[in-house]
Amino acid sequence: MRRKPAREWALDILLQYEQNQSYSNLLLNQALQKSGLDARDKRLVTELVYGCIQRLNTLDWILNQLVKKGLSALKPWVRQALRLGLYQLMYLDRIPERAAVNETVHLAKKRGHQGIANLVNGVLRRYLREKEKWTFPASTDSTKELALAYSHPEWLVKRWVQVYGLETAIAMMQANLRPARVSVRVNRLKIDRDRFMALWREKEAGEVVPSDLSPDGVIIERGGNPAHSSLFAQGLCTIQDESSMLVARALAPKPGMRILDACAAPGGKSTHLAELMDNDGSVLACDIHPHKMELIRSNVNRLGIQMIETRQIDVRKLAEEPDKQGYFDAILLDAPCSGLGVIRRKPDIKWSKEAEEIDSLVQLQKELLESVAKLLRTGGVLLYSTCTIEPRENQEQVEQFLQAHPDFIPDRHLPDYLPPVVQQKSMTGEGWVQIFPHHFESDGFFIARLIKQA
Numbered sequence: 001m002r003r004k005p006a007r008e009w010a011l012d013i014l015l016q017y018e019q020n021q022s023y024s025n026l027l028l029n030q031a032l033q034k035s036g037l038d039a040r041d042k043r044l045v046t047e048l049v050y051g052c053i054q055r056l057n058t059l060d061w062i063l064n065q066l067v068k069k070g071l072s073a074l075k076p077w078v079r080q081a082l083r084l085g086l087y088q089l090m091y092l093d094r095i096p097e098r099a100a101v102n103e104t105v106h107l108a109k110k111r112g113h114q115g116i117a118n119l120v121n122g123v124l125r126r127y128l129r130e131k132e133k134w135t136f137p138a139s140t141d142s143t144k145e146l147a148l149a150y151s152h153p154e155w156l157v158k159r160w161v162q163v164y165g166l167e168t169a170i171a172m173m174q175a176n177l178r179p180a181r182v183s184v185r186v187n188r189l190k191i192d193r194d195r196f197m198a199l200w201r202e203k204e205a206g207e208v209v210p211s212d213l214s215p216d217g218v219i220i221e222r223g224g225n226p227a228h229s230s231l232f233a234q235g236l237c238t239i240q241d242e243s244s245m246l247v248a249r250a251l252a253p254k255p256g257m258r259i260l261d262a263c264a265a266p267g268g269k270s271t272h273l274a275e276l277m278d279n280d281g282s283v284l285a286c287d288i289h290p291h292k293m294e295l296i297r298s299n300v301n302r303l304g305i306q307m308i309e310t311r312q313i314d315v316r317k318l319a320e321e322p323d324k325q326g327y328f329d330a331i332l333l334d335a336p337c338s339g340l341g342v343i344r345r346k347p348d349i350k351w352s353k354e355a356e357e358i359d360s361l362v363q364l365q366k367e368l369l370e371s372v373a374k375l376l377r378t379g380g381v382l383l384y385s386t387c388t389i390e391p392r393e394n395q396e397q398v399e400q401f402l403q404a405h406p407d408f409i410p411d412r413h414l415p416d417y418l419p420p421v422v423q424q425k426s427m428t429g430e431g432w433v434q435i436f437p438h439h440f441e442s443d444g445f446f447i448a449r450l451i452k453q454a
C-alpha cells in the first residue's frame with residue numbers, strides 16, 4: 001500500500017486544527033508518531049503545519065483576492081490545500097515552484113475532483129504570474145501592512161509598537177517567525193553537562209552545544225526529537241527552553257529549603273528546583289488541573305527525584321490553610337499568562353488570544369500573587385515569572401503588588417542570579433527582567449524577585 005505523503009499529513013493536521021481547535025503541537029506530535037514517515041518528511045510536515053499557521057493572515061489575505069468567491073466559500077480542505085500550496089511558493093525557497101504547484105494540484109485531485117484541481121492550479125499559477133503585486137513593505141508604520149508583512153494580528157502589532165516602539169516590535173515579530181531552537185536541561189542529579197553532551201553525540205549522532213544562558217542547558221542543533229531519545233527516557237534531561245531555565249536559578253534554592261511551586265504543571269521548574277537543591281529539602285508542587293498532576297509525577301519519577309510532593313489545588317485555597325501561613329522559605333509563582341513570549345513555539349497563540357482575554361489573566365495573576373504572599377515566611381523570596389511580554393501581566397503587575405504590600409521589596413540583587421548577557425541585553429527594572437524572543441532566540445520571559453521583609 002502506498003504511504004500517505006507528507007503534504008497530505010500536513011493537510012489533515014491543519015484541517016483537524018481548524019475544526020477541533022485543538023493545539024497544533026499536540027496534533028502534530030500525535031500524527032507524526034503514527035505516520036511512519038522518515039525524518040526528512042517529518043521535518044517537512046512540521047514546517048508546513050507551523051508555517052501555514054504562522055503565516056495564516058498573510059496567506060488568507062492574498063488568497064481572498066485570488067479566489068473569486070473568497071476563501072470562506074470553499075470547503076475547509078480546499079482552503080487548507082491552497083494555504084499549503086501558497087505557503088510553499090512564498091516562503092520555502094528550497095521547494096521548486098513547479099513542484100509546489102504540482103504536488104498541491106495532485107493532492108486536490110486525489111481528495112476531490114478535476115474541477116477542484118483546476119481551481120487550485122489556477123489560483124497558484126495566478127499568484128506566480130502576479131508575484132510582485134503581493135509583496136509588503138518591510139518597514140512601514142501602517143499597522144495593517146506590518147500585520148501582513150510579519151504575519152501577526154493587528155491588535156498585537158498596535159500594542160507592541162505602542163509599548164516598545166516600531167524597531168523592537170519588528171525585531172520581535174521577525175524572531176517569532178524563525179524556527180524555535182530545541183534545548184534540554186541536563187539533570188545534574190544524574191550527570192554533568194560535558195558528559196551529557198559527549199553521550200548525546202555518541203548515542204544520537206547529533207550536534208549539541210552548551211547554552212550561553214544556563215549552565216544546565218544544552219542546545220540540540222541537529223538530530224531528532226529529544227523526547228524520543230534513550231537519554232531522555234533514562235531521566236538524564238528535560239526538554240525546556242533556555243529562558244525558562246533562568247527561573248529556578250533566579251530563585252536561588254538551597255538544599256534543605258521548603259519551597260512552594262504554586263502553579264507547577266507539568267513540573268518543568270519544580271524538577272529544576274529539586275535538581276538544584278540536590279534532592280534535599282521539599283518542593284510542594286501545586287496545580288489546579290487534575291489531569292495535569294500525572295504530568296508532574298511522571299517527570300519527577302523519570303528524573304529520579306524524591307523530594308517533590310504534588311497537590312491538586314487552587315492555590316488561592318491553599319492560602320486559606322492556617323498551618324501554611326508563613327510556612328515556605330521561597331515561593332515560585334510561574335503564573336498562567338497570555339503566552340505572548342512563546343508564539344514562535346506555539347503559533348496558535350497569535351490567533352487564539354484576544355486583547356480582552358488579557359484583562360481576566362491580569363486579575364487572576366493579581367489574586368494568585370495576593371494569595372501566595374501570605375504563605376511566605378519573613379525574609380523569604382517570592383519569584384514571579386511569566387512567558388509573556390505584556391507589561392500589564394509583568395512589570396505593571398509587580399509594581400501594583402509592591403504598592404499594595406509594603407512588606408515586600410524588589411530584590412536589587414536579581415542580576416547576581418542571572419548570566420551577565422541577560423543584564424546587558426534584556427530590559428531590566430528594579431528586581432525584574434524582561435527577555436524578548438529576539439534577545440537570545442529563546443522564549444520571551446519575565447522574572448521578578450521579591451523579598452518579604454519584617
Ligand SMILES: C[S@@+](CC[C@H](N)C(=O)[O-])C[C@H]1O[C@@H](n2cnc3c(N)ncnc32)[C@H](O)[C@@H]1O
Pocket residue numbers: 262263264265266267268269270286287288289292313314315316334335336337
Ligand atoms: C505557566 S504554567 C506553569 C508551568 C510550570 N511552572 C512549568 O515550568 O512546567 C501555569 C500553570 O498554572 C496552573 N494554574 C492556573 N490557575 C491556577 C490556580 N488557581 N492554582 C494553581 N494552579 C493554577 C495551570 O494549570 C498551569 O499548569
